[in-house]
Amino acid sequence: MQKKTVLMIANLDTRGSEFAEFKNLVIGQGLDALIMDVSMELDPPIRGDITCQEVAAAGGLSIEEVRTQYTAQRHISTDCMVRGGSVLAATLFEQGKVHGVFGAGGATATIIATSIMKTLPFGVPKVMATPIAAIGCYVNLYVGTQDITMVNTVVDVIGMNPMLRRSLTNAVGGICGMVRMFPGIEGLQREQNTGKPLIGVTCFGLAERSAERVLTRLEAAGFQPVAFHAQGKGDRAMDELIRKGVVQGVVDLVPRGLGEELLGGDGAAGTDRVSAAVETGIPMVLAPGGFDQVSVGAQPEWESRFGERSFIVIDEARIEIRTSVEECSRIAKLLAIRLNRATAPVRVLVPIGGLSSLDRPGRALYGPEENARLTRELLQDLADPSIVETLPFNLYDPGFGEACAEAFFDVWVRSGRPLPVVDHASSID
Amino acid sequence: MQKKTVLMIANLDTRGSEFAEFKNLVIGQGLDALIMDVSMELDPPIRGDITCQEVAAAGGLSIEEVRTQYTAQRHISTDCMVRGGSVLAATLFEQGKVHGVFGAGGATATIIATSIMKTLPFGVPKVMATPIAAIGCYVNLYVGTQDITMVNTVVDVIGMNPMLRRSLTNAVGGICGMVRMFPGIEGLQREQNTGKPLIGVTCFGLAERSAERVLTRLEAAGFQPVAFHAQGKGDRAMDELIRKGVVQGVVDLVPRGLGEELLGGDGAAGTDRVSAAVETGIPMVLAPGGFDQVSVGAQPEWESRFGERSFIVIDEARIEIRTSVEECSRIAKLLAIRLNRATAPVRVLVPIGGLSSLDRPGRALYGPEENARLTRELLQDLADPSIVETLPFNLYDPGFGEACAEAFFDVWVRSGRPLPVVDHASSID
Structure with a gap:
C-alpha cells in the first residue's frame, strides 16, 4: 500500500535546508512527503519534488516573470504561485497521492500556503506553522471560514535554533498525526455524505438549550443538523456551504452577525448574512437571536462609545452591550430587506421572553421595549408580515427550540421537499 | 515504559459523550489520555479522571460556589477553574504524567483551556479545537504570545455530526502527532538550554538579508541567536522572554511595533516595546527598522485616514503607508524616552540608506527627509547622543547586519560579559 503523504508547501530559495530536515522528520514518522516549491525570489539550492518552475507555469507565468514581479508588484507573483499551486495540489489530491498539506514560514509563505489550502x-x-498565527487581523484573512490549523511558532521562521526546531517539530508532528486519521478522499466523501439533508443551525452559548433541542428534533426526524457558531465566522461558513449546495435548509436561530456588522460589533459577519438562504431558495426558519446585544470586548474604546448603556462583562474577550430602540429598529429594517427577497417558505419566530439568555427580567440585557420595537418594525417592513409569529419563550428555552423545529418541518414540507425517511433501527443503539 | 499521555481539558457536563469518544480515539493511536473536567454548570454525566470538584477546590472554591457564580458572575467561576486547572496541570507535567494538552469547545471552553495551556x-x-479559532480578536487574546495551536472546527462544538467529527478527529490526530514528538520535560529542557547565551533578533521580511547576516555572525561567535517576527506578537514574545531571563541580549533590528502602537498600525506591540531590554539591563543594539511605515492592511478605513500618503500594497493583508516627518519625530521622541532609562550599554545604528527595503530611491516608501528628522530628533533627545551612529546602508543590506553584529559584540563585552567559547569542532559538519 502507498504510504500516506504530506504535501509540504515550501519556499526552498530561503528555507531549503529547513524543509529538507522536516521532510526527513515526516519520513521518520512512517509517512511520505512531497515538497512543492513556491519560491519566488531566488534560484533554490535544492530541487522541490514539484519545482517552482512547474508551479509558476501552472499559474500562467514563467519563473523568470515571477522573480521579476516579486520586487516590483509582488501580488502578481503571489497570485500566480497560488493559482499554480492550487491546480497542482488539487490534482495530487484527486489522484490520491497526497493526504494533507503543511506550510511553514512568514507572512508571504503564509498567504501562499493558506490560499492553496483553502481550495x-x-x-x-x-x-500552517508561522509566527503570524497569533495576529488577529492576519488570522481573519488567512484562516477565514476554512478548517486550517494555525501553529504559532512564536519565533520567526528564519535561521535555525532550538525554539524554532521545537515549534516546527511539533507542527510536523501535528500534520503527521492528522494525516494518520485521514480516510482518503473517497472515505471523506462517504463519511461526509450521509444521504440525509444537511440543515444548518446557527447558535451561540446564550441560545444553547434551544439550539440543542433543535438539533435533537431535526436529527430524530431524519435530518443531519449541523450547528454553526454565530461569531462572525461560523455563520459565514454556513452561508458559504448554503451557496455550495451542501447546506439544504436553515434554522437561523442566531443571525446576530447581521446586527454586529451594522453596529460595528466583534461578531460582524459581512454584508450578506441571511442572504445565502434567501437567494438560493432553501427553506428557512429565523429567530432574531442575539439582536439584544452588540459584542465589543475586542474594542479598547468601547466605554467611550457605549459607556452609558447596559452591558455585561462575560470574560476578558466578551463584553456585550444592550442594543438601543433605534438600533433594534435599524436591524429589523435591514433584516426585512433581506427576507423580502425570499422565494422559498420562510418563518420568523420571535421569542418575546428575550433575544438571548441575558435578555430576561433581572439579567443585564433585559430590554422588552427595545425588542418590541424590533418586532414592530419587522411586521411593518416585511412584504408578508404573516410569516412572523411571537412566542412566549426566551431564546434560550428548550420550548423555543421545539417550536423552531416544528416550524422548520412545516417550511420544509411547504417547499415541496419530502420529509426524510427515519431509520428507526439505526437510531436505537 | 509509561505511554505518552494527552491531558484533555473538557466540560463534561455538556460535552461528556464527545470527550469519551475522543479519549478512545487517543487510546486507539497507542497513547493514553487523562480527562480534566472543568465543568462549571451542571453535574457531569460521566466522571473526569480529574474531577470538576478537584479542579474547583485547587482553584479555591467549592464546585457549588462555581456553579452559583456561573450564571451570576461567570468570570469568578472561570478564573477559579483556570487557577485550579493550571496548578493541577503543572503538577502532572512535572511528574511526567502528561505530555501535551488538548481542548475543544466554544468560547468559554477556549478561554479556560488556553489559559491553562499558557501556564x-x-x-x-x-x-485547541474551536469554532472561534478564526476570529481575530479572540485569537489575539487566547493565543497571545504562546505556542498554542488553534484548529478551526468551522462548525460549532455542539451535538455530533460528520463535519464536527471530522474536525475533532483531525484535531485529536494533531495533538497525538505532536505528543509523539515530545521529548519529555527533561528532554525539552536539555534541548532548549544549549548553554550558549540566547540573543533575540527582531526582524521582518523587509530586513531579511541583514537579519540573516546578524544570525550567522552571532551563531559563528558562539551565541544562540533567535529571530522574532516584529509583527506585534513575536516582538512582544521576545520582550517577555527577556523579562524571564531567557533572552540575554538583543539586536532590535526592527522595533517598529513601538511606532505601530503610537500610530495605530496593525503591528502594534503594546505600550512597552523596547523597555524590557532597557529595564533588565541586557546589552542591546537597536536600529530604527520599519519606522518608515505603518501597516494598515487590516483597517478598512485606511484610505480615508492615509489616502494622500505614499503607500504600497504588498498583498491583501499588508498595506504599508509611509510615515510623515511629524510621525517620525514622535516615534523618535518616544524611543529616546525609553532608551534613556538604559543602564547597560546600548548602541543605536541608523541605516541612512533607508529604514526598510521599501525605503530606497525608486521604491514606494522612499523618504530621506522623514528619516533625517527621525535621526535628528533622536540625537537631540537621547541623554547620550554618542550611542547613535549613522551608516551608509539600507536596513536590508547584509553589510548593515554585519555592522549590527559587530556593535553587539562590543556592547556585550563592554557590559562585562565574557564572549562565548566557540566550539570549532562542532561548527564543522
Missing part, C-alpha cells in the same frame, strides 16, 4: 475540501488536514 | 512551558504540545 482543498473540508476535512483534508491543513497545518 | 505550561514553551514546547509542550498545546492544541
Whole structure:
C-alpha cells in the first residue's frame, strides 16, 4: 500500500535546508512527503519534488516573470504561485497521492500556503506553522471560514535554533498525526455524505438549550443538523456551504452577525448574512437571536462609545452591550430587506421572553421595549408580515427550540421537499 | 515504559459523550489520555479522571460556589477553574504524567483551556479545537504570545455530526502527532538550554538579508541567536522572554511595533516595546527598522485616514503607508524616552540608506527627509547622543547586519560579559 503523504508547501530559495530536515522528520514518522516549491525570489539550492518552475507555469507565468514581479508588484507573483499551486495540489489530491498539506514560514509563505489550502475540501488536514498565527487581523484573512490549523511558532521562521526546531517539530508532528486519521478522499466523501439533508443551525452559548433541542428534533426526524457558531465566522461558513449546495435548509436561530456588522460589533459577519438562504431558495426558519446585544470586548474604546448603556462583562474577550430602540429598529429594517427577497417558505419566530439568555427580567440585557420595537418594525417592513409569529419563550428555552423545529418541518414540507425517511433501527443503539 | 499521555481539558457536563469518544480515539493511536473536567454548570454525566470538584477546590472554591457564580458572575467561576486547572496541570507535567494538552469547545471552553495551556512551558504540545479559532480578536487574546495551536472546527462544538467529527478527529490526530514528538520535560529542557547565551533578533521580511547576516555572525561567535517576527506578537514574545531571563541580549533590528502602537498600525506591540531590554539591563543594539511605515492592511478605513500618503500594497493583508516627518519625530521622541532609562550599554545604528527595503530611491516608501528628522530628533533627545551612529546602508543590506553584529559584540563585552567559547569542532559538519 502507498504510504500516506504530506504535501509540504515550501519556499526552498530561503528555507531549503529547513524543509529538507522536516521532510526527513515526516519520513521518520512512517509517512511520505512531497515538497512543492513556491519560491519566488531566488534560484533554490535544492530541487522541490514539484519545482517552482512547474508551479509558476501552472499559474500562467514563467519563473523568470515571477522573480521579476516579486520586487516590483509582488501580488502578481503571489497570485500566480497560488493559482499554480492550487491546480497542482488539487490534482495530487484527486489522484490520491497526497493526504494533507503543511506550510511553514512568514507572512508571504503564509498567504501562499493558506490560499492553496483553502481550495482543498473540508476535512483534508491543513497545518500552517508561522509566527503570524497569533495576529488577529492576519488570522481573519488567512484562516477565514476554512478548517486550517494555525501553529504559532512564536519565533520567526528564519535561521535555525532550538525554539524554532521545537515549534516546527511539533507542527510536523501535528500534520503527521492528522494525516494518520485521514480516510482518503473517497472515505471523506462517504463519511461526509450521509444521504440525509444537511440543515444548518446557527447558535451561540446564550441560545444553547434551544439550539440543542433543535438539533435533537431535526436529527430524530431524519435530518443531519449541523450547528454553526454565530461569531462572525461560523455563520459565514454556513452561508458559504448554503451557496455550495451542501447546506439544504436553515434554522437561523442566531443571525446576530447581521446586527454586529451594522453596529460595528466583534461578531460582524459581512454584508450578506441571511442572504445565502434567501437567494438560493432553501427553506428557512429565523429567530432574531442575539439582536439584544452588540459584542465589543475586542474594542479598547468601547466605554467611550457605549459607556452609558447596559452591558455585561462575560470574560476578558466578551463584553456585550444592550442594543438601543433605534438600533433594534435599524436591524429589523435591514433584516426585512433581506427576507423580502425570499422565494422559498420562510418563518420568523420571535421569542418575546428575550433575544438571548441575558435578555430576561433581572439579567443585564433585559430590554422588552427595545425588542418590541424590533418586532414592530419587522411586521411593518416585511412584504408578508404573516410569516412572523411571537412566542412566549426566551431564546434560550428548550420550548423555543421545539417550536423552531416544528416550524422548520412545516417550511420544509411547504417547499415541496419530502420529509426524510427515519431509520428507526439505526437510531436505537 | 509509561505511554505518552494527552491531558484533555473538557466540560463534561455538556460535552461528556464527545470527550469519551475522543479519549478512545487517543487510546486507539497507542497513547493514553487523562480527562480534566472543568465543568462549571451542571453535574457531569460521566466522571473526569480529574474531577470538576478537584479542579474547583485547587482553584479555591467549592464546585457549588462555581456553579452559583456561573450564571451570576461567570468570570469568578472561570478564573477559579483556570487557577485550579493550571496548578493541577503543572503538577502532572512535572511528574511526567502528561505530555501535551488538548481542548475543544466554544468560547468559554477556549478561554479556560488556553489559559491553562499558557501556564505550561514553551514546547509542550498545546492544541485547541474551536469554532472561534478564526476570529481575530479572540485569537489575539487566547493565543497571545504562546505556542498554542488553534484548529478551526468551522462548525460549532455542539451535538455530533460528520463535519464536527471530522474536525475533532483531525484535531485529536494533531495533538497525538505532536505528543509523539515530545521529548519529555527533561528532554525539552536539555534541548532548549544549549548553554550558549540566547540573543533575540527582531526582524521582518523587509530586513531579511541583514537579519540573516546578524544570525550567522552571532551563531559563528558562539551565541544562540533567535529571530522574532516584529509583527506585534513575536516582538512582544521576545520582550517577555527577556523579562524571564531567557533572552540575554538583543539586536532590535526592527522595533517598529513601538511606532505601530503610537500610530495605530496593525503591528502594534503594546505600550512597552523596547523597555524590557532597557529595564533588565541586557546589552542591546537597536536600529530604527520599519519606522518608515505603518501597516494598515487590516483597517478598512485606511484610505480615508492615509489616502494622500505614499503607500504600497504588498498583498491583501499588508498595506504599508509611509510615515510623515511629524510621525517620525514622535516615534523618535518616544524611543529616546525609553532608551534613556538604559543602564547597560546600548548602541543605536541608523541605516541612512533607508529604514526598510521599501525605503530606497525608486521604491514606494522612499523618504530621506522623514528619516533625517527621525535621526535628528533622536540625537537631540537621547541623554547620550554618542550611542547613535549613522551608516551608509539600507536596513536590508547584509553589510548593515554585519555592522549590527559587530556593535553587539562590543556592547556585550563592554557590559562585562565574557564572549562565548566557540566550539570549532562542532561548527564543522
